[in-house]
Amino acid sequence: MFDIDVLLPDFWDILGAVPLTLAMAFAIFILSTIIGSLFAMVEYRRIPVLRELVVAYKVAFKGVPMVVVIFLAYYGLPSTLQFLSSLVGVEYNGHSTPNWVTLIVALTACVAAFQAEVVKGALNSFDTGQSDAAYSLGYRKNQLFRRVMLPQVIVAAIPDLANSFMVIMKALSLGFAIEVVDIFAQSQLTAALNFYYLEAFLVAVVIYMVIAYIVTQIADRLEGALRVRT
């Protein structure tokens, strides 16, 4: 039923998918953080029309499961890209878009809605007394942002950002439905070759838990090193 001998070869097999998974996770993490920060700034500055649009976007992407979003992107993105490129007069076959690009676009769209929430929370944790103090010292608005706000907001957001990185790692596992090979998909492929399903999946479980442990450790160390002692 359960064979211990296959664990080690399975482990080396599945480990091969880790670098690619991490690379995709980093790409999505950076893209979604940038988009989410823009959304959060829109809400923080209370820009009239854009604010309502951002709220609508967040509601839409929080209510729909990520699998459905991934499939929507898979079937909708190629024709959309082709249409958009034909508008600007570029010849591009949308259906040649690689699947990993589709996955990255879909997950970025999903995670951006949550990143906006994370960044907004961090911005709201900023003490307004400090901005008053900075203004009284004659700081301009972008000086205040760069020198007072940003260093504190980044540190406040670290735990949530680490959490969202893990969410992205996990969300990439849905990519197996559109043939993107990450840790989970690799464990499925490995299992399909030797029919030891449970063993391969348990190896994947261990790999995911170890990565989660490392990510939380890094985040804790980073937060401890950066937090201003008061």
Place this chain on the structure above:
Amino acid sequence: MDLSIMIPELLSALPLTLAITFTAMVAGFVLALIATTFRVRRIPVISQLADLYVSYARSVPVVLQLFVAFYGLPVLVGVFGIEDFVSPTIAAMLGLSLYHGGYLSEVMRPAYLAVERGQHDAADSLGYTFGHKLVRVLAPQAVHIALPGYGNSIIYLIHNVALVMYIGAADVMATAHLVMERDYNQYQFETYLVLAVLYSALCLVAWLIVRSFELRSAKFASSATPARTTLMASV
């Protein structure tokens, strides 16, 4: 594509989706209560095991948890010498219960810890037993703190029920696939749009129910700072 045919067909699979959701909700709640009790009471070995369980539920993708339940449960059942009764639906219920329990425990524990220390001391000085203290003093306050997080966890549970089709349970997503294939895969994008609306509606209903409880529990609110609720999605 004929919506008047497709929507009733999709809705016919809704009872299974809801059954899995409710089982996972109830079983997950019980599991979360047990895990949280062990985690806040710091019993040597059991607490570490509870921590390990919670980190399994939170750091492993739900698809993988479902597959582990699907392939692991028959092995586990075989060890105890019981005849294999595992169907995809049962495996889905088990996998999602484990996932939901771990996730919910991480909502309950901060809520419990967010109740002020003084409340514990006051209850202790009045001679309450742990059970009485929990039911009469701590729980009403913790419930109010935990409800937003609980609402989130229910929404993510509904999202993740969409994944049970991968282990072969015939839920709404699987039915949608059948519908699509019958139409020679012409209307995939449209079908997924319908699914998106359906799941949004389910989440909206769940959110409204939790929201009404939140408003009713507001009278138990204490001045304590609210617990940090995890806003992140969970897949």
